[in-house]
Amino acid sequence: MSIKIGIVGATGYTGVELLRLLAHHPEAEIISVTSRNEAEIKLSEYFPSLRGQYDDLVFQHPEQACLKDCDVVFFATPNGIAMQEAPPLLAQGVKVIDLSADYRIKDVSLWQQWYPFTHSSPEWVAEAVYGLCELNRRTIANAQLVANPGCYPTCVSLPLIPLLQKQCLIDNQPVIADCKSGVSGAGRKASSSNLYAECSDNFKAYGISGHRHLPEIRQTLNHLHPQMGNNLVFVPHLTPLIRGMHATIYVQLKNGYNPAELIDEYYCDSQVVDVMPVGSTPETRSVRGANLCRISVQPAPENNTWIILSVIDNLVKGAAGQAVQNMNIMYGLDESCGLTFVPLLP
Structure with a gap:
């Protein structure tokens, strides 16, 4: 072919x-x-x-x-x-x-x-089929038009899919996504806010009153668990990185559910999503240049909140890599065809 x-x-x-x-x-x-x-x-x-x-x-x-x-x-x-x-x-x-x-x-x-x-x-x-591969691969396979997801929605949604499908999150409790992105997420167009002197040695939140990826994430969450997306609190931050995206997600689960087990079970056969041992802290550099999402889960000390950590390369799994993964699904190829790059380090 x-x-x-x-x-x-x-x-x-x-x-x-x-x-x-x-x-x-x-x-x-x-x-x-x-x-x-x-x-x-x-x-x-x-x-x-x-x-x-x-x-x-x-x-x-x-x-x-x-x-x-x-x-x-x-x-x-x-x-x-x-x-x-x-x-x-x-x-x-x-x-x-x-x-x-x-x-x-x-x-x-x-x-x-x-x-x-x-x-x-x-x-x-x-x-159009929403091209979040790990959720919609069956419809992607027969699609003519695929809408490739945004980087923040990919990083936030992937660890939440298994929890929402099991309906194990507590209704009316906030899902908090505290996210950080590298500067390349803003694109290549010249902008004073993206100058080296503005971004280097600096860290700031933006889009607090409403980021354009918010309705996209809410759409996925509400599709899996009606009204759950309305509980989402999403705060993006700009970091002095070229590549990389990190989401720290705080959730509360119904009694008897362990998010680490649910996420690990859902992605046990995935070549793209790596569920790390409980207590691990995935780093953005561990996925640099690769079509990977690394996820880890750990309980917050002395309360019933779970902390989920998710990292991707915003230009690969958050954009171009996921687009190629979608193409592979559309043409009946192995999802990771042409995408088996080992992350770059250092």
Whole structure:
């Protein structure tokens, strides 16, 4: 099998991460990469790290690229692009994996409250499958359009899926997700808040009054346990890291349930989710560059709260790696095909 692939918006962090991962995928053949600003520039000149991998590929303007000849097209674009450019490809039978937020939230009116656009293809929102692989792999397998989840929603949702499916969380008790992200999560676009002098040697919370990933996480939680998402308290923080995401989640369970056992049972056969021994403290560097989520659980001392720790690389399992994992499921390949990278250390 040779999967002909196009990448729209290949000059951003998720775009170059897709290129890095797919360079070693045995079934991937990238035939088109697009960029409005870098058209006619060779990939290997723009990204020296890709020299020797894609020496013949040149960025094309989206209007000149033959994306309809692809089997699958990844949209590694800012929010608001895929909803305009994906429908013509979908109409021609091309599969689409969208790494933006355009098709993640099923309630279009809710989506428009959090994103400054009028949705231009709401008819495709209903058709899109939310690409959280560990939850929706059966529907992903038959999907034409996959909405790749956000990084925070992936990091927070993965350890909560087994608990919500067992309905073991105490109703009306808050689920607190205290999360930290590396600067690359903000994308490659120039911004004064992302300057080295602003981010280095600094740590801050943001989006406390409402982060755009909040309704996405709530949607997953409410799907598994009605109204549980409404109990979510989500506070993101920016850390002086390039890559990495860490979620510390506080939950209270009904008597008789052990979250460590439930999570370990759910992911016992997973190649992607590593449930560590009780009491472990996973580190962001333990997943750097790999399509992994590492989870550990421990009880809080002297009370009935459980502490769940979850770490991912926000550019891999939180974006490009999960997108490739979705592609593998869509084409009946092993989920980890082309994704068996050992994390980078140091």
